[in-house]
Amino acid sequence: DAGITQSPRHKVTETGTPVTLRCHQTENHRYMYWYRQDPGHGLRLIHYSYGVKDTDKGEVSDGYSVSRSKTEDFLLTLESATSSQTSVYFCAIRNGNSGNTIYFGEGSWLTVV
């Protein structure tokens, strides 16, 4: 158990509304990641953070923003949700004490109608 909690776990929202997903970790890891999972694509990186207020884009960052004001929390925001953002979102941390291995939260299922 890597101490990662995602909320909400399930959400249905309407097109055009803002949505924020929260990732909380309890072990003070520096690196945190947001991925989305879609059939046939595996997991694709949206954004990642390498410290408080330090973030960078991944390969599918369009339409998403992130913030990290505290070490333990990494927020993913969809400013104006679209149906193409219906997906499963996974937060992950990188554990430098464990061979730079990433560990995942349980996922957030988001449906945009």
Place this chain on the structure above:
Amino acid sequence: AQSVTQLDSHVSVSEGTPVLLRCNYSSSYSPSLFWYVQHPNKGLQLLLKYTSAATLVKGINGFEAEFKKSETSFHLTKPSAHMSDAAEYFCVVSDPNYGQNFVFGPGTRLSVLP
């Protein structure tokens, strides 16, 4: 750039028979390689990892994988499949020379028949 190919989108085996899930990667000289398993509606769990130590890596639940640099492969095997092994399996490559990302393959769905 890094990339991962999982050669089979779906593998079906009978319970008690061997499992082989194939993975080929493209990266630099010394990547780190991982296999993760995902059961339905669950998060991803680490099965095993290769980080430049022994080329044959043993993981949880009887799985193992062999790093073959000459073939750029990291195939996952298990001698005898169990019904509980039915899941999605992801091969992942990470190379610090390419930033902080972990690149995932598209996944292989393993079905285990009774």
